[in-house]
Amino acid sequence: MKFDTIIIGGGLSGLIAGIELSRKGQKCMIVSAGQSALHFFSGSLELCGLEDEPAKAMEQLPQSHPYRKIGLDTALTLAERVKPLFAEVGVNFKGNAERNHWRITPLGVLKRAWLTLDEYASVPSDGLMPWKKVALLNIDGFLDFHTSYIAAGLAERGVECVVKGISMPELERLRHNPTEMRSTNIAKTLTGELIGKLAARINEYAKDVDAVLMPAVVGLAGNADVVRLKEKVDRPLHFLATLPPSVPGIRLQMMLKRHFQKLGGVYMLGDTVREGVFEGDRLAGIMTVNHGDTCFKADNFILASGSFFSKGLVSDINGVREPVFGLDVDSLDERPQWYRKDMFEAQPYMSFGVATDVGFHPSRNGQPVENLYATGSVLSNCHPMKEGSGAGVAILTALHVADTILKNQ
Amino acid sequence: MSKDQHTNPESTFEQCMKCTVCTVYCPVVAVNPDYPGPKQAGPDGERYRLKDPLFYDEALDLCLNCKRCEVACPSNVKIGDIIQAARLKYSTKKPKLRDYILANTDIMGGLATTMAPVVNFTLGLSPVKAVMDGVLGVDHHRTFPKYAGQKFETWFKRHAASKQAEFDKKVSYFHGCYANYNYPKLAKDLVKILNAAGYGVNLLEKEKCCGVALISNGFKDQAQSQAELNLSSIRKAVGRGEPVLTTSSTCTFTMRDEYEHILGLDNSDVRDSIMLATKFLYTLIDEGRISLAFKEDYKKRIAYHTPCHMEKLGWAIYSTSLLRMIPGVDFLMLDSQCCGIAGTYGFKKEHYQDSQKIGESLFRQIQDSNVDLVATDCETCKWQIEMSAGVTVENPISIIADALDVEATIKLNR
Ligand SMILES: Cc1cc2nc3c(=O)[nH]c(=O)nc-3n(C[C@H](O)[C@H](O)[C@H](O)COP(=O)(O)OP(=O)(O)OC[C@H]3O[C@@H](n4cnc5c(N)ncnc54)[C@H](O)[C@@H]3O)c2cc1C
Ligand code: SF4
Ligand code: SF4
Numbered sequence: 072m073k074f075d076t077i078i079i080g081g082g083l084s085g086l087i088a089g090i091e092l093s094r095k096g097q098k099c100m101i102v103s104a105g106q107s108a109l110h111f112f113s114g115s116l117e118l119c120g121l122e123d124e125p126a127k128a129m130e131q132l133p134q135s136h137p138y139r140k141i142g143l144d145t146a147l148t149l150a151e152r153v154k155p156l157f158a159e160v161g162v163n164f165k166g167n168a169e170r171n172h173w174r175i176t177p178l179g180v181l182k183r184a185w186l187t188l189d190e191y192a193s194v195p196s197d198g199l200m201p202w203k204k205v206a207l208l209n210i211d212g213f214l215d216f217h218t219s220y221i222a223a224g225l226a227e228r229g230v231e232c233v234v235k236g237i238s239m240p241e242l243e244r245l246r247h248n249p250t251e252m253r254s255t256n257i258a259k260t261l262t263g264e265l266i267g268k269l270a271a272r273i274n275e276y277a278k279d280v281d282a283v284l285m286p287a288v289v290g291l292a293g294n295a296d297v298v299r300l301k302e303k304v305d306r307p308l309h310f311l312a313t314l315p316p317s318v319p320g321i322r323l324q325m326m327l328k329r330h331f332q333k334l335g336g337v338y339m340l341g342d343t344v345r346e347g348v349f350e351g352d353r354l355a356g357i358m359t360v361n362h363g364d365t366c367f368k369a370d371n372f373i374l375a376s377g378s379f380f381s382k383g384l385v386s387d388i389n390g391v392r393e394p395v396f397g398l399d400v401d402s403l404d405e406r407p408q409w410y411r412k413d414m415f416e417a418q419p420y421m422s423f424g425v426a427t428d429v430g431f432h433p434s435r436n437g438q439p440v441e442n443l444y445a446t447g448s449v450l451s452n453c454h455p456m457k458e459g460s461g462a463g464v465a466i467l468t469a470l471h472v473a474d475t476i477l478k479n480q
Numbered sequence: 481m482s483k484d485q486h487t488n489p490e491s492t493f494e495q496c497m498k499c500t501v502c503t504v505y506c507p508v509v510a511v512n513p514d515y516p517g518p519k520q521a522g523p524d525g526e527r528y529r530l531k532d533p534l535f536y537d538e539a540l541d542l543c544l545n546c547k548r549c550e551v552a553c554p555s556n557v558k559i560g561d562i563i564q565a566a567r568l569k570y571s572t573k574k575p576k577l578r579d580y581i582l583a584n585t586d587i588m589g590g591l592a593t594t595m596a597p598v599v600n601f602t603l604g605l606s607p608v609k610a611v612m613d614g615v616l617g618v619d620h621h622r623t624f625p626k627y628a629g630q631k632f633e634t635w636f637k638r639h640a641a642s643k644q645a646e647f648d649k650k651v652s653y654f655h656g657c658y659a660n661y662n663y664p665k666l667a668k669d670l671v672k673i674l675n676a677a678g679y680g681v682n683l684l685e686k687e688k689c690c691g692v693a694l695i696s697n698g699f700k701d702q703a704q705s706q707a708e709l710n711l712s713s714i715r716k717a718v719g720r721g722e723p724v725l726t727t728s729s730t731c732t733f734t735m736r737d738e739y740e741h742i743l744g745l746d747n748s749d750v751r752d753s754i755m756l757a758t759k760f761l762y763t764l765i766d767e768g769r770i771s772l773a774f775k776e777d778y779k780k781r782i783a784y785h786t787p788c789h790m791e792k793l794g795w796a797i798y799s800t801s802l803l804r805m806i807p808g809v810d811f812l813m814l815d816s817q818c819c820g821i822a823g824t825y826g827f828k829k830e831h832y833q834d835s836q837k838i839g840e841s842l843f844r845q846i847q848d849s850n851v852d853l854v855a856t857d858c859e860t861c862k863w864q865i866e867m868s869a870g871v872t873v874e875n876p877i878s879i880i881a882d883a884l885d886v887e888a889t890i891k892l893n894r
Contacts, residue, residue, distance in 0.1 A: 072766055072797075072801075104554070104556070105501070105551075105552060105553050105554035105555070105556070106501045106504075106505075106552045106553075106554055107554070110499070110501050110504070111499075244513045245513050247513045247514060248513050248514065248515075248516060248517070248520075250516065250517065250519075250520050251503065251509055251513060251515075251516070251517045251520070253500060253503060253504075255503070255504045256503075256509060256510070256513075259510050315499065315500065316499075316500050316501060316503075316504055321504060329815075332813065337797060339794055339797065340551055340552070340791075340794075341550065341551030341552070341791065341792065341794060342794040343556070359794070361793060361794035361795070362794065362795075363752045364752065365763065380554070381554055382554070382555070382556075
């Protein structure tokens with residue numbers, strides 16, 4: 072079976088690349104072993120959070136950083152394309168690449184963000200709180216959302232919180248099984264007719280407040296429930312991130328995948344790419360676990376298999392490996408150098424990854440593979456947590472590589 | 481990456497990193513809060529059960545064995561296998577007479593075929609349905625699949641077997657219970673396509689039900705002995721150089737994966753030779769070894785439903801690529817989700833409501849899509865969708881056979 076481009080890994084990076092290539096008429100296939108890091112999505116995409124202005128912050132990054140390989144000017148131009156691209160998929164974000172704004176973490180702390188989902192609470196870049204008094208609601212029995220941390224964090228910034236719990240008979244059923252009282256199961260229940268009932272319960276507490284804040288537990292299947300709920304609640308309603316799994320992250324994953332399929336892309340979930348078939352310095356095809364001796368061929372390949380979390384990188388006694396093709400990786404030889412004792416310090420292992428040239432070609436035994444590219448969190452020399460750059464690297468490297476492939480075709 | 485990592489359920493529960501992604505995609509959790517969910521029922525529960533079998537929870541009975549949790553898991557945990565293995569090992573509930581009847585598809589099929597008109601008529605009567613519901617616990621809402629008057633095997637011996645000798649290239653066909661007893665047309669359609677493409681068809685020396693329903697109803701020993709018989713016939717066919725083709729995603733999945741993972745039988749020597757006919761046909765076409773010609777006047781809007789075990793196999797691409805090759809087909813891919821029947825699960829009175837609720841959004845999507853036909857590779861999905869969405873469902877093989885220009889195809893492959 073032959074494609075123009077085959078993408079290994081169907082998370083944020085692989086899907087953005089697949090959508091961009093399919094939009095321009097390429098025949099693409101994505102193979103993805105399992106679900107992606109988007110299931111842990113905070114509601115905000117990060118570009119570079121080291122300073123208020125991403126452009127300035129990016130200047131602090133080392134030459135080996137993926138943004139530097141793209142070129143900072145090009146990277147910022149690519150960033151302009153992201154909001155419209157998501158709008159086409161049906162997901163609306165607020166924010167821009169000129170100045171970071173602030174997102175509110177589940178611990179009630181503010182962190183710099185690039186784009187935040189429209190329906191989420193956020194604080195403008197000047198850091199001034201947009202509310203004096205809010206109703207902070209939770210669903211009774213839901214343990215993955217801690218109002219006390221958030222209320223304390225907001226109080227520190229001068230926002231008064233009225234904390235309330237909501238219970239509804241329909242949700243009580245879920246409490247039979249406390250381990251399954253999860254954001255996604257609540258969202259599966261809170262849909263259709265129940266949106267009206269939920270709004271009525273919320274309105275009981277929404278009388279004399281500037282805004283209502285509640286955990287993101289609505290809208291698993293699409294935006295419609297969120298829109299309806301916002302319409303029916305008397306005050307501005309904003310969501311806050313819960314602990315995983317992330318309802319909006321799963322929705323985002325699903326909508327990106329659907330959009331990719333609508334553009335003619337083939338998405339194979341639950342299959343693992345085992346190895347590559349190389350012809351000289353080119354990758355001719357890939358073999359997967361499910362398809363036995365069928366070889367999938369393509370002109371170009373993109374490795375977007377994620378970091379340790381997604382098994383795009385694995386570590387064992389012998390060090391850090393890229394398990395599919397055995398590509399060269401940037402890491403440290405001595406295991407004790409991988410970690411810092413202080414858990415809150417930047418951990419060196421997080422910047423390990425597949426080594427690439429400036430064109431994002433990985434190499435095997437020092438020899439670059441012409442028609443293979445790596446994008447997203449499998450790349451080395453970026454530190455998503457420390458830099459606040461996770462989604463930015465995933466999206467911008469994907470767009471850049473897609474542009475390169477299209478230019479060369 | 482070693483293949484073992486993907487095939488050995490025992491070694492996988494420790495890989496769980498507690499991310500709960502599996503729970504998001506379990507169709508049962510979505511409709512029934514009494515089900516502990518894949519993470520709890522699978523890797524988490526396994527830890528406890530290894531300490532003390534008393535921790536076994538009979539609610540594991542609610543698992544459909546759809547494997548959608550496994551498809552979603554980022555850590556390759558064989559959650560569904562862990563749950564099925566635990567049910568067989570620890571459950572103290574005795575299977576009921578009803579379970580025996582539902583599980584033994586070929587014994588029942590053999591009896592029913594000889595008396596097809598009577599059986600079909602009787603199973604359709606409301607008093608009979610009431611007895612089945614009240615006494616046996618088979619839900620009265622269910623329409624029973626009809627039994628054919630003549631088994632496929634009988635038809636094949638009388639009308640097709642001798643002709644197969646004319647072909648140099650040969651395949652073997654594992655027809656399964658459904659094509660044999662309920663819907664021989666499917667099996668005949670396959671013979672028609674393969675013959676037109678220049679391939680002769682042999683039946684296996686002996687074949688029994690693949691055993692999927694025996695496994696899910698707790699009859700492990702019987703499942704094992706049927707599996708051994710099938711494997712030995714399959715080995716003979718593979719020894720003659722013939723791949724063993726199938727027309728049901730569930731039989732295929734059971735013989736390729738469950739024989740090893742659940743029944744502990746080594747099938748590694750023949751596993752790659754057991755495949756759906758759509759994979760076989762697509763690969764031959766893709767490699768330029770055969771061509772199919774289609775009728776010019778065939779025009780249909782067709783939606784494809786991905787059965788759970790097809791999703792797990794990852795092979796929907798072969799069936800859908802074939803359907804898209806038919807010039808007159810306006811193709812639509814449905815969202816991949818469980819239809820709720822899960823083999824014999826949805827027939828049981830205690831599961832009927834959940835079963836229908838699970839499939840609800842699929843039925844709605846089908847009804848809204850204005851299609852002439854739904855295509856799918858699983859017979860139980862067919863029953864469920866026909867009953868619940870009111871649209872005719874066909875196996876892709878039957879659709880290809882209907883659209884095929886037989887004379888032109890024979891010429892192309894001479
Ligand atoms: C827990 C967590 C939370 C995060 N939250 C945020 C956030 O809120 N905001 C933000 O900006 N950034 C966040 N990040 C940073 C994150 O890395 C990026 O945002 C981005 O989602 C990474 O996307 P990706 O496509 O590169 O990798 P992933 O999302 O990890 O996707 C990789 C995919 O490849 C598949 N795969 C791996 N190996 C194979 C193989 N051999 N064959 C086939 N498929 C394979 C995996 O199954 C997986 O689906 C988070 C990261 C993690 C780990
Ligand atoms: S998805 Fe896999 S790793 Fe995550 S909780 Fe479920 S079994 Fe564990
Ligand atoms: S096999 Fe299906 S029903 Fe069973 S736990 Fe997994 S997802 Fe749920």
